[in-house]
Amino acid sequence: MSNTNDHPMTISEKIFSKASGKTVKAGDFVLANIDRAMTHDITGPLAVDGFYDIMRDKEEKKVWDPSKIVIVFDHQVPADSLNASANHIMLRKFAKEQGILNYDVYEGVCHQVMPEMGHVRPGDLIVGSDSHTCAYGSLGAFSTGVGSTDMAAVFASGKLWFRVPETIRFEANGKLPKHVYSKDLILHMIGDVGAEGARYMAAEYAGSTIEGLTMSERMTISNMAIEMGGKAGIIEADKTTEAYLKERIPDYEFDPYWKSDEDAEYAEFHDYDVSDLEPQVACPHNVDNVKPVSEVEGTKVDQVFVGSCTNGRFEDIKIVAEMMGDEPVAKDVRLLIIPASRTEYMKVLRAGYVEQFMEAGAIVESPCCGPCMGGSFGLLGDGEVGLATSNRNFRGREGSPESFVYLSSPATAAASALTGVITDPRNI
Numbered sequence: 001m002s003n004t005n006d007h008p009m010t011i012s013e014k015i016f017s018k019a020s021g022k023t024v025k026a027g028d029f030v031l032a033n034i035d036r037a038m039t040h041d042i043t044g045p046l047a048v049d050g051f052y053d054i055m056r057d058k059e060e061k062k063v064w065d066p067s068k069i070v071i072v073f074d075h076q077v078p079a080d081s082l083n084a085s086a087n088h089i090m091l092r093k094f095a096k097e098q099g100i101l102n103y104d105v106y107e108g109v110c111h112q113v114m115p116e117m118g119h120v121r122p123g124d125l126i127v128g129s130d131s132h133t134c135a136y137g138s139l140g141a142f143s144t145g146v147g148s149t150d151m152a153a154v155f156a157s158g159k160l161w162f163r164v165p166e167t168i169r170f171e172a173n174g175k176l177p178k179h180v181y182s183k184d185l186i187l188h189m190i191g192d193v194g195a196e197g198a199r200y201m202a203a204e205y206a207g208s209t210i211e212g213l214t215m216s217e218r219m220t221i222s223n224m225a226i227e228m229g230g231k232a233g234i235i236e237a238d239k240t241t242e243a244y245l246k247e248r249i250p251d252y253e254f255d256p257y258w259k260s261d262e263d264a265e266y267a268e269f270h271d272y273d274v275s276d277l278e279p280q281v282a283c284p285h286n287v288d289n290v291k292p293v294s295e296v297e298g299t300k301v302d303q304v305f306v307g308s309c310t311n312g313r314f315e316d317i318k319i320v321a322e323m324m325g326d327e328p329v330a331k332d333v334r335l336l337i338i339p340a341s342r343t344e345y346m347k348v349l350r351a352g353y354v355e356q357f358m359e360a361g362a363i364v365e366s367p368c369c370g371p372c373m374g375g376s377f378g379l380l381g382d383g384e385v386g387l388a389t390s391n392r393n394f395r396g397r398e399g400s401p402e403s404f405v406y407l408s409s410p411a412t413a414a415a416s417a418l419t420g421v422i423t424d425p426r427n428i
């Protein structure tokens with residue numbers, strides 16, 4: 001795509017210009033062409049019903065482009081109820097009839113599977129019927145969560161209307177200290193601007209710290225844009241992105257166009273120097289109730305959950321394995337590890353970590369959302385305290401409304417699993 005801007009643009013404005021076929025700016029309303037649509041086992045059935053409803057008078061009830069739709073089973077897998085298996089059956093049938101790619105119960109969490117399997121490219125406009133679809137912004141796409149009825153309209157037409165969002169820019173510079181990770185940075189940013197601080201804006205993350213992050217670390221940042229109210233969470237594609245994509249999309253060619261112009265207009269700027277950032281913890285019952293770990297150290301935990309689309313990759317699990325060494329999980333603590341995809345699980349397996357964790361008294365489950373949203377298994381009971389590497393901690397999120405969820409990096413999770421209380425990983 002060549003640059004034909006008539007004004008300096010943010011990456012979001014560029015993507016919406018491409019998707020709508022005209023030059024747009026923040027605030028404009030557009031009907032945009034969708035490059036990829038993702039749905040999953042919980043929100044998919046309603047989208048399918050909605051699609052057939054839209055198509056009720058049509059003789060041929062075909063989706064607009066089956067090659068641009070992906071269905072992933074992840075929230076209730078393997079089927080944990082008859083309702084879940086009925087949803088799976090219905091979606092499998094729909095996928096087969098329409099010729100849609102369907103990752104079945106073994107592949108992993110949608111937001112891991114999508115980039116991993118090469119369904120995300122810089123400059124794409126992607127929608128998913130899941131709020132953490134913003135995660136694909138880590139590859140320079142504009143990617144956002146939509147409801148099932150919007151998804152039904154996308155299935156039918158390949159288009160959706162949007163108000164082109166303003167952009168809020170987060171610049172982080174400096175080197176992250178030892179045992180401080182991208183999860184600590186995004187928690188710190190959310191604590192700073194609040195759960196609605198980026199409402200309906202495209203959050204754009206930049207600066208030397210972000211540039212130095214691996215793809216896995218970037219995914220953690222973009223994933224949590226929605227926890228500050230963001231419509232998207234974008235990191236401009238660079239050499240790191242290019243290397244990741246080349247491995248997955250053989251014909252991928254890097255296009256330097258997909259970045260914000262230097263004098264693009266921003267709604268807000270936030271600057272951070274990360275060189276003395278402490279590990280951060282989001283405390284019950286809000287994701288923006290963020291405190292440095294030193295303020296909550298010593299809080300007793302019953303369960304530690306390492307996983308989810310936020311921090312369930314091999315890199316995250318490696319941090320836990322290395323921090324634990326051959327030490328056992330603390331008495332009276334349950335350590336539950338759930339790799340985010342089959343591919344990531346295989347890496348964990350080959351590294352010998354499954355055996356190490358099992359010997360330490362932990363359990364490694366097959367890839368799925370797990371207790372992240374209080375579904376399937378591993379739920380917290382009344383009065384229990386959980387520490388999780390996932391992204392939400394509102395009341396009842398991981399089970400009982402009478403339980404308490406803290407969110408942290410995998411390093412803080414590992415340190416706490418070893419001691420049984422929330423622990424600063426720098427002290428292990």
Ligand SMILES: CC(C)[C@H](C(=O)O)[C@@H](O)C(=O)O
Nearest residue numbers: 042043075129130131132373
């Ligand atoms: C089930 C789904 C609608 C939900 C979401 O959209 O985010 C879930 O993935 C979550 O994390 O709460």
Ligand code: SF4
Nearest residue numbers: 132308309369372373
């Ligand atoms: S892992 Fe958690 S946040 Fe991610 S898609 Fe599943 S339920 Fe949602």
